[in-house]
Amino acid sequence: MEIERKEAGSVTGIYQELEHWNVNTGAKTIHAKRMPGFFRTIKNYTQALYLLFFLVPYLRWNGKQAILFDITNSQFHFFNLTVLPQDIWMLSLLLLLLAMVLFAVTSVASRVWCGYFCFQTAWTDWFTWIEDKIEGNPQARRKLDVAPWNVGKIWKKSIKHFIWMLISLLTGISFSTWFVDAYDYWNKLVHFQLPLVGWVTLATLFFGTYILAALLREQVCMWMCPYARIQGVMTDSQTILPAYDFRRGEPRGKLHRKAGEEGRAAQGDCIDCYQCVQVCPTGVDIRDGQQLGCITCGLCLDACDSIMDKVGKPHGLIRYTSLDELEGKPAKKMYRHPRTLVYIGIILIAFGGIVYGLTHLGSIALKVIPERQPLYVNLSDGSIQNKYDFKVLNKTDHDFHVTVTAEGGVKDQVIIGAEKPLLTHHGRSTSFTIFVRAPGENIKREVTPIVFRIQSVDDPLIAAEYKTKFNGPKR
Amino acid sequence: MSEKHEVSSVPTTGHVWDDDLADLTNQPPKWWMLGLTASALFCVVYFLYYPSFPLSTVGGYFKGIGGWTAIKEMEADVGEVEAVRGKFEARLKGMTPAAILADSELTEYVTRSGKVLFGDNCAACHGQNGIGTHDRQGLFAPILNDDDWLYGGKIEDIHASIEGGRQGMMMAHKDILSAAEIDALANAVAKGQPNSTPLFAAKGCTACHGEDGKGIQAMGSANLTDKIWRFEVRNDKLNDAENMKKLVEGIKRTITYGVNSGNPQGRVAVMPSFKEAGKLSDAEIKKLAVYVYKFGGGQSDAPAAAKAPAAGAAK
Structure with a gap:
């Protein structure tokens, strides 16, 4: 012990640690045991949310797909709501909101996303469940892996890979149907009439799912996923995470009947049964402490608790707890965790922005672009004419007519080009050319502010204004 | 070459720096090797598919099995544009300029697509957007945005001016x-x-x-x-x-x-006939007439009726 302590911190100390530190580079396939338990049940429920991913695209609303990210027409449909690209700023707020929720949850309860909600975890879990059903329990699977190739092995392996590919294909199809009409997509798919981008998307998702979830599995979390690392640094000593109570567990050792009361008292509660390692989907040993490979799924808690039941010890040798608590420090109150409060603050701001955006979507938007070449035109009666390009975005689901009026500007100005109400087409921008003519002697300034207002003929509440300028000659 | 280091069972490259620093011969992760292989395969496919290397012996170059050329890609792109414009162009052919003007969709098309025609043929004298050009003596070619027309501002008059030219x-x-x-x-x-x-x-x-x-x-x-x-x-x-x-x-x-x-x-003050010069087709002259009309100075066929409400509003 003395020698080790001396060497800790030196270069060779790192190598010594490396010797007993198992780095999972995927050389060995991890065959995790499946065990029922509290966290297993929670995980099943949270992962079942991904059924929505497969099913929601088939939901119809008013004869259209209820939720559709319509890329071809640059529209986002959410039931009655249609969001056009002009309102895309809300998307950035939504992304901010989601990121902050991830940060806040991680700082409070560690990698909840990784353990219960991540698609990589979910798909891998399903794929290994299928493997378990076809090839049997982990021992049988390890035996099968080293067994010589025979009919039985080939049959089992092909069935497994076939089902994996089927799910991967369905994943690709389901992903695509969020962006195009689902029924239309299936129709085109079965007739092999998808556009190139459709095939590329499908192939990418198919191979992506198959390779990442079926073959690479935990290697993705260990070496590819940036969020695993980002979330890893967001936990601190106040974060609750699945942790091994080393004070209670050590020194670990096999349970010996012979040891008697004395021997047992000297021993910790950990009986070194390796169940926590056996059930771990990423193959880490939680007793080594919090580490990169731990996706905090809680399956080792289920395993350990079931063993503790058998040996007659209380639950919670491995439990959700903070490092502070493990080390016997007093638990800090929530408000003394300022980082989380900052996250929550940003969440509230982003959420407020989205609510504001959704309630102020409006039905119509106006943009007026004054002609810049020429800025103005002299007319034969001495008046000055300006040309404006109107872009009216009708966000409703029906066409309607609008009137054009102007406030400010020059005395006795006349608006030309909107004598009759103008038709605006729904769901897109309609352009008009509008002229404003004003008597030359009334123009007092080179640039006069003018506010255009458009208003629906049917509904005076549907209106929009745009502030711009009327240009005249230098005075 | 390989030599065991005292702190690890993995063999080292055999070279030791600074007394105890050595390189373990660990393999890169499998997924990384797969990625590397896939990238190499991609390069091979890419090189074979596209024209990629010169063949000096035959004085040419390897054409690629995909048959891709930049010209073909450009032509395909042009074809795409033509397909969009084709339906409008087909309708324009049989119509008079006045009829085009009466059709809001075609007018929109012409005002958007006429910019290139105008820029190529008219803007040299009349300026971009018809703002006129100047020489030392004054205005070289008339401004086309205003409501003053030497030869008339109705659509037929404008069309006739472009078609036959004008000479003051x-x-x-x-x-x-x-x-x-x-x-x-x-x-x-x-x-x-x-x-x-x-x-x-x-x-x-x-x-x-x-x-x-x-x-x-x-x-x-x-x-x-x-x-x-x-x-x-x-x-x-x-x-x-x-x-x-x-x-x-x-x-x-x-x-x-x-x-x-x-x-x-x-x-x-000379404007050439664009028909005689053979520079513009009939359809192009029609498009330009509508384009110029839409600058804002075009006069409708019934000026009295159109002017009445405007005059009323002015009061």
Whole structure:
């Protein structure tokens, strides 16, 4: 012990640690045991949310797909709501909101996303469940892996890979149907009439799912996923995470009947049964402490608790707890965790922005672009004419007519080009050319502010204004 | 080569730095090796599919099994544009300019797509967006945005101007009128009141410019009573008095030396026929007529009816 302590911190100390530190580079396939338990049940429920991913695209609303990210027409449909690209700023707020929720949850309860909600975890879990059903329990699977190739092995392996590919294909199809009409997509798919981008998307998702979830599995979390690392640094000593109570567990050792009361008292509660390692989907040993490979799924808690039941010890040798608590420090109150409060603050701001955006979507938007070449035109009666390009975005689901009026500007100005109400087409921008003519002697300034207002003929509440300028000659 | 390091069972490369620093010969992760192999395969496929390397022995280059060329890609892109425009172009062919103008969808198409045609053929003299161009003598080609038209601002008139070209004509008066007479006429015209001097009628100006001085569009003679001048524009850098002086000088020059009169100091006002020159097809001339009309100066066929509400609103 003395020698080790001396060497800790030196270069060779790192190598010594490396010797007993198992780095999972995927050389060995991890065959995790499946065990029922509290966290297993929670995980099943949270992962079942991904059924929505497969099913929601088939939901119809008013004869259209209820939720559709319509890329071809640059529209986002959410039931009655249609969001056009002009309102895309809300998307950035939504992304901010989601990121902050991830940060806040991680700082409070560690990698909840990784353990219960991540698609990589979910798909891998399903794929290994299928493997378990076809090839049997982990021992049988390890035996099968080293067994010589025979009919039985080939049959089992092909069935497994076939089902994996089927799910991967369905994943690709389901992903695509969020962006195009689902029924239309299936129709085109079965007739092999998808556009190139459709095939590329499908192939990418198919191979992506198959390779990442079926073959690479935990290697993705260990070496590819940036969020695993980002979330890893967001936990601190106040974060609750699945942790091994080393004070209670050590020194670990096999349970010996012979040891008697004395021997047992000297021993910790950990009986070194390796169940926590056996059930771990990423193959880490939680007793080594919090580490990169731990996706905090809680399956080792289920395993350990079931063993503790058998040996007659209380639950919670491995439990959700903070490092502070493990080390016997007093638990800090929530408000003394300022980082989380900052996250929550940003969440509230982003959420407020989205609510504001959704309630102020409006039905119509106006943009007026004054002609810049020429800025103005002299007319034969001495008046000055300006040309404006109107872009009216009708966000409703029906066409309607609008009137054009102007406030400010020059005395006795006349608006030309909107004598009759103008038709605006729904769901897109309609352009008009509008002229404003004003008597030359009334123009007092080179640039006069003018506010255009458009208003629906049917509904005076549907209106929009745009502030711009009327240009005249230098005075 | 390989040699075991004391701290690990993994063999090292055999080289030791700084007494105890060695390189373990660990394999890169499998997924990384797969990625590397896939990238290498991609390069091979890419090199075979696209033209990728010169073949110096035969003096050419490897054409690629995909048959891709930049020209083909460009042609495909052009084809895409043509397909979008084709349906509009097909409709344009059989229509008169007035009918195009009556169709809002086609008008929209022409005003959007006519910019290139105008830029290539018209803007050299008339300026981008028809703002006119200037030379040392003044305005070189008329502004097309305003409501003053020498030969008429109806769609048919504009179409005829582009198709057949226009040539202004005014004789030089330096041998007919005295300097004082020219000066008097120029001042009267500059004020927009040509008839304020009896010379206007007496010297025969009315023959071309009309008795009221408002010009005759069939001849292309200018309206002398309005505020727009064929060869002069207001200079914003000068004040009103200076501008007036400049205007009078310009008018004197026009009266003295004429327009297209053969006099080297005379004004030049020539627009070629774009049909005769073979530069533009019938459809293109029609498109340009609508495009120019839409600058804002185009006059509808029933000016009285159209002007009435505007005039009412002005009051």
